[in-house]
Amino acid sequence: MIGVVLADDESMMRAGVRAIMSADPQITVVGEAADGHQAVEQVVRHRPRVALFDIRMPRMDGLAAAARVRRQAPETAVVMLTLFGEDAYIASALDIGVSGFVLKTGDPGDLMAAVRAAAAGGAFLSPPVARWVLDHLDGSRSRGARERVEALSPREREVLSLIGHGLTNAVIAQRLGVAASTVKTHVDAVRARLGVRTRVQAALVAYDAGLLDTGP
Structure with a gap:
């Protein structure tokens, strides 16, 4: 409940x-x-x-x-x-x-x-x-987001994209075929590397970097 x-x-x-x-x-x-x-x-x-x-x-x-x-x-x-x-x-x-x-x-x-x-x-x-x-982002912010995302591993970028689409850890785990604990490790690593504290902030980096141009 x-x-x-x-x-x-x-x-x-x-x-x-x-x-x-x-x-x-x-x-x-x-x-x-x-x-x-x-x-x-x-x-x-x-x-x-x-x-x-x-x-x-x-x-x-x-x-x-x-x-x-x-x-x-x-x-x-x-x-x-x-x-x-x-x-x-x-x-x-x-x-x-x-x-x-x-x-x-x-x-x-x-x-x-x-x-x-x-x-x-x-x-x-x-x-x-x-x-x-998205409409109020300036170019420098978008470029900065892309640079930060490029520093992530391919799997971390995939997880970030799914976070940006609003998926929970449990759903991401099902989508990727891994344990929820593994997803949590990836999410923690993504937040640390991007320098953000929350999933919403991580999602906005995904928006800025253009990771959400396609569906989840």
Whole structure:
């Protein structure tokens, strides 16, 4: 069972997200909050596998709440709920170590996919968010990403590409026909060589380097 804490200052938004997630019997909302302070309290109390935080909330915004959760409950993966026009927050959220971004006006399936991916240790970016990231990359960043990726072994590049497509370690292991522990070793090596802390950051390097031009 995947426990989720949901935080959004709009009660109708919380009700809508809760209704979407209720369609999956493996996902349950264990706590709700209307502001950032309550969100952190709910996470610390319930220790869910995933926290869904709106970026803009009263008393403490979603980014500050996510940073506290990463310190106080690092076992909880944080996924940010965002709107178009909040793109300036993406870089800060990545630095904090969030596991994904879901567009509030996007496909409900993205929300479910993000929760499952985050719970399994994966990463997820709604397609519009991923496109925005790609559209706003400058050439030097793309070149730098390609140079960093070239330093990886062929197997590590393959693993990075699969991370970029949002696959979890278990799915990558099945795809490559290896043990999950072997995949974890590769993922740890990829993160270390790229100098990133999270799977989302690794996925963005994959985007930057052009590894995701083809399907997983």
